[in-house]
Structure formats: structure tokens, C-alpha cells
Amino acid sequence: MAITDNATPENTLASNITQTLRDAIVCGDIEPGSKLSEPKLAKEYNVSRGPLREAIRRLESMKLVKYVPHGGARVITLELPQVIEIYHIREALEGKAAALAARNIDNEGISKLKELLVIAENHMAATGGAYIQAEADIDFHYCVIQASGNQMLIHTLCEELYYLVRMYRYKSSLQPSRSSQAFKEHQLLFQALEQKDEQLAELIMRKHIVRARENIEQQLLNN
Structure with missing residues (x-):
């Protein structure tokens, strides 16, 4: 090619x-x-x-x-302890990013996230349940982090860790059971952001990443 x-x-x-x-x-x-x-x-x-x-x-x-x-x-080959470390970092930092996004997101940002949920739902229907894997401004997590307005968080999560995380998110996205649950969690997070509920947004994001980490741990242990 x-x-x-x-x-x-x-x-x-x-x-x-x-x-x-x-x-x-x-x-x-x-x-x-x-x-x-x-x-x-x-x-x-x-x-x-x-x-x-x-x-x-x-x-x-x-x-x-x-x-x-x-x-x-x-x-790079990441062993299970390294993956767990990355997801612990994500849990803390993306949780805070979600709280800040709830505080700072504007109507345009809300419309963008709503559009991404529609795209994801259509993709899952067309592929039998696989969650869409897109990057940057069509990645739900990426857009939430950007909406936080905190440049240090944005740099750490959207640049330093972004593609390492995507390697393992991609594997999870191919599992319809996890994809369906992840989509529901994104919907709940969207509602919290729309309502400007900082505490709820942080809680939902942290639980969402914990579930993703547990899913990846199970995948790696079974390989």
C-alpha cells in the first residue's frame, strides 16, 4: 500500500x-x-x-x-500491572475531567456529545453491537476531557496516555456485552453533564473506567 x-x-x-x-x-x-x-x-x-x-x-x-x-x-507490550496502573490514572484524572466538564461545557459541547451518542448507537445497530472506535473529536471520552478546559488534564489524557489507552479500549469495543454497557454508561454521563451535576458526572466516569479496567483485566488473564 x-x-x-x-x-x-x-x-x-x-x-x-x-x-x-x-x-x-x-x-x-x-x-x-x-x-x-x-x-x-x-x-x-x-x-x-x-x-x-x-x-x-x-x-x-x-x-x-x-x-x-x-x-x-x-x-510496546504492556503487562497487566502496567495496564492496571494506566486505568487507575484514568479513573482519577478522567473523573476530575468529567466534573470540570459538567461545570464548563457549553451548549455546543452538549450538542456534540449528543451527536456522538447517536453515531455510536447507529454503529452498534449496524455491526451487531460493536462500539464505535473513533479518535480525537469523534471520541466521546476525548470530547469530555476537552470540555473540562483544564489544559494539564487535556495534555496528560489526550496526548501522553491517549493511544496507549486506545489499544486496550479497542479490544473491549469488540465485545458486544461490554459495548452495550459502556454505551449506557456514556448516556448516563451525558445526562449528568447536561444537568451540570459535577459530583454525579465524576462518579459515573470513575465507575465507568473501573468497569472497563475490570473487563480488560479479565481479557488479559484469559489470554
């Missing part, structure tokens, strides 16, 4: 390669622990080694890739 360059600063060839590899890692097409072979990837995507190296460097900064001595660049 060839990747073409666009002559704009915002959409360079390295950016295109980064996005392609990032999505493949998040979705599991490139499995945890896999080696990112520059010759193989350059041939597969029909790109030169320079932009490819830059893309791998960016993936490293996203914490999706690490360099192993004598092993080159490999996709």
Missing part, C-alpha cells in the same frame, strides 16, 4: 506514515511486541527510510514503540 505525500506542513509524508502505523498498532494489525522492520515497512508502504524513521520516532514519543537493545524498534 503506497502512501502519498501532500504538500502542506500539516500533512507531511512522515505524518501520513505515523498515522497509518499508529492505527495499525491500535487496532492490533501490528501486534504488541512486533518488530518494526524499516526495510520491510519501506517496501510495503513504498516510502523512503527517512520519513519512516521519523514516523517511528513519533510513535516512540506516543509511547507506542520502544527501542530494544539489539532488537530495534518494537511495538
